[in-house]
Amino acid sequence: MTDKTGQQATTEQQMRDAMAQKLIELGAARDPRVVAAFRTVRRHLAAPDVDMTETYQAEFATITKTDEHGVDISSVSAPRIQAVQLEQARIEPGWTVLEVGSGGPNAANIAEMVGEQGHVVTMDIDTDVTARAERFVAETGYRNITVVTGDAEGGVPDHAPFDAIIVTVQAADIPPAWVDQLKQGGRLVVPLRMRGMTRTVSLVREGDRLISCSHELCGFVPMQGAGEDRMRLAVLHDVDGEEVxxxxxxxxxxxxxxxxxxLAQPSTKVWSGVTVGGMEPKDHLDLFLTTVLDNLPLMAAKPGARKRGIVAGVSPLGIPTLVAGGSFAYRTSRRSDDSDRWELGAVGHGPEDEKVAERLVDEIQAWHHEYRSRQARIEVYPAGTPDDQLPASGRVIDRPHTRVIISWP
Ligand SMILES: C[S@@+](CC[C@H](N)C(=O)[O-])C[C@H]1O[C@@H](n2cnc3c(N)ncnc32)[C@H](O)[C@@H]1O
Structure with missing residues (x-):
C-alpha cells in the first residue's frame, strides 16, 4: 500500500521495521510470517488520535474505552502481546480464523498471514469498536476480513468452522460455541483467567476437550456480555488512593x-534461598503456587501503597498472597549477593505471620527443586465431566461451562 507522499510512506515503513525488529528482540515474534505481518500492517490508522510513533511501540496499548468504574474495556492491544498470540495460533495460509475482540490492526495481521485464500472474521460486542474496525478495513483495503457485531458467547456460527480462534479479551470460562465452532485439531488462543491469574493459553481441540501447548503471562480487558465474570475485591487498605x-x-x-x-501491623519476612534472574518471569512459579495452595488470591496494590511502605511490592497483574484465617503472606524478592539475581521470599502479616510466610516459602522451594524445569499443562473439559475422567492430579477450576485443570506432568 502506498501513501500520497513518498516521504510519509518511508517514515511509516521505518517505524514498522523498527517495531518488528523490537518484537524479534523481545522474543515475541519468531515466525517470519508474523514478522512480515507487523512490517506491513498500517496499525496507526486504527488510532487516528494517537501520536503515530506511539502506535508503533512494541509495548504500547491504546486504550479506546473505559467504563463507569474506570476499568479499561476496549483497546488496541500492544504489538508485543498480539505477536505472542499470533505465534501461539501457528496460523497457516488459507485458514479461516475468528478473532474475538476487534479493532482492526490484529485482524489485519491475521489477514496478512492467512493470505487472500484465507478469511478472517473479527467480532466485537461494541458497535463503536466494530464501526472503527470497518473504517480501518475500508481504509486499508483488506478484502478477506469480515467484521461482525455480537456477543462472543455464541461465537459466529455463520462462518464456522474455524481453523483457529484468537480471543483478545480476558475470559474466565470457555463457552461451548468456541469449542463447537473450532475444527478438530484447531487452536484456540485465549487469555484465560485461572484463580485470578490470566495466561494467554494456546489450546488444541481433541474431541470435546482442549489441551494446552503453551501459555504466557498477559493482561487483557475483561469480558462483557453473557460471559462477564469480574473478580471481587476485598479491600485491605484504602487511604488517599493507596489501595491494597x-x-x-x-x-x-x-x-x-x-x-x-x-496489614496494619509489622510484618515478618522469610527467605527461600531460591533466586531468579532480574528479567526472569515468575508466571510459572505463580501458576505452580496456585496449583498447590488452596487460598492464594492475587494482591493488587497501588504504587502509592508501596511508597508509603504499606506493602513491599506492586505489580499491575497482582502478587500471589496466601491467606490463612486472619494472617496472610505474599511473595516478594530481594537482591541476592550475586547482584544480577533476586532471592524469593514471603512477607507475612497477622498473628501467624511467620507460619504462613514459611508455608509459602516451602512451596517456592518445592517449585525450585521439582517443578522449575517443567511446564504446566492446562486442560479444559466440559462442565459435568466426572472427576474420574479428569487427570489424576492437579488444580481443578470449575466454571459454568467448563472444568479447567492445571497439572504438572
Ligand atoms: C483488547 S480489545 C481488542 C483488541 C483487538 N483485538 C486489537 O488487537 O486491536 C478487547 C475487545 O473485546 C471486546 N469484548 C468484550 N467482551 C466481548 C464479548 N462478549 N464479545 C465480543 N467482544 C467483546 C471489547 O469490546 C473490546 O473491544
Missing amino acids: ALRLDGHPEPDVEALRTA
Missing part, C-alpha cells in the same frame, strides 16, 4: 477486618 486489595476469583470469603488489622 485481594482479587477474589473462586477463593474462600476472607475475614476482611482481621486481614486489615494484620
Whole structure:
C-alpha cells in the first residue's frame, strides 16, 4: 500500500521495521510470517488520535474505552502481546480464523498471514469498536476480513468452522460455541483467567476437550456480555488512593477486618534461598503456587501503597498472597549477593505471620527443586465431566461451562 507522499510512506515503513525488529528482540515474534505481518500492517490508522510513533511501540496499548468504574474495556492491544498470540495460533495460509475482540490492526495481521485464500472474521460486542474496525478495513483495503457485531458467547456460527480462534479479551470460562465452532485439531488462543491469574493459553481441540501447548503471562480487558465474570475485591487498605486489595476469583470469603488489622501491623519476612534472574518471569512459579495452595488470591496494590511502605511490592497483574484465617503472606524478592539475581521470599502479616510466610516459602522451594524445569499443562473439559475422567492430579477450576485443570506432568 502506498501513501500520497513518498516521504510519509518511508517514515511509516521505518517505524514498522523498527517495531518488528523490537518484537524479534523481545522474543515475541519468531515466525517470519508474523514478522512480515507487523512490517506491513498500517496499525496507526486504527488510532487516528494517537501520536503515530506511539502506535508503533512494541509495548504500547491504546486504550479506546473505559467504563463507569474506570476499568479499561476496549483497546488496541500492544504489538508485543498480539505477536505472542499470533505465534501461539501457528496460523497457516488459507485458514479461516475468528478473532474475538476487534479493532482492526490484529485482524489485519491475521489477514496478512492467512493470505487472500484465507478469511478472517473479527467480532466485537461494541458497535463503536466494530464501526472503527470497518473504517480501518475500508481504509486499508483488506478484502478477506469480515467484521461482525455480537456477543462472543455464541461465537459466529455463520462462518464456522474455524481453523483457529484468537480471543483478545480476558475470559474466565470457555463457552461451548468456541469449542463447537473450532475444527478438530484447531487452536484456540485465549487469555484465560485461572484463580485470578490470566495466561494467554494456546489450546488444541481433541474431541470435546482442549489441551494446552503453551501459555504466557498477559493482561487483557475483561469480558462483557453473557460471559462477564469480574473478580471481587476485598479491600485491605484504602487511604488517599493507596489501595491494597485481594482479587477474589473462586477463593474462600476472607475475614476482611482481621486481614486489615494484620496489614496494619509489622510484618515478618522469610527467605527461600531460591533466586531468579532480574528479567526472569515468575508466571510459572505463580501458576505452580496456585496449583498447590488452596487460598492464594492475587494482591493488587497501588504504587502509592508501596511508597508509603504499606506493602513491599506492586505489580499491575497482582502478587500471589496466601491467606490463612486472619494472617496472610505474599511473595516478594530481594537482591541476592550475586547482584544480577533476586532471592524469593514471603512477607507475612497477622498473628501467624511467620507460619504462613514459611508455608509459602516451602512451596517456592518445592517449585525450585521439582517443578522449575517443567511446564504446566492446562486442560479444559466440559462442565459435568466426572472427576474420574479428569487427570489424576492437579488444580481443578470449575466454571459454568467448563472444568479447567492445571497439572504438572
Ligand atoms: C483488547 S480489545 C481488542 C483488541 C483487538 N483485538 C486489537 O488487537 O486491536 C478487547 C475487545 O473485546 C471486546 N469484548 C468484550 N467482551 C466481548 C464479548 N462478549 N464479545 C465480543 N467482544 C467483546 C471489547 O469490546 C473490546 O473491544
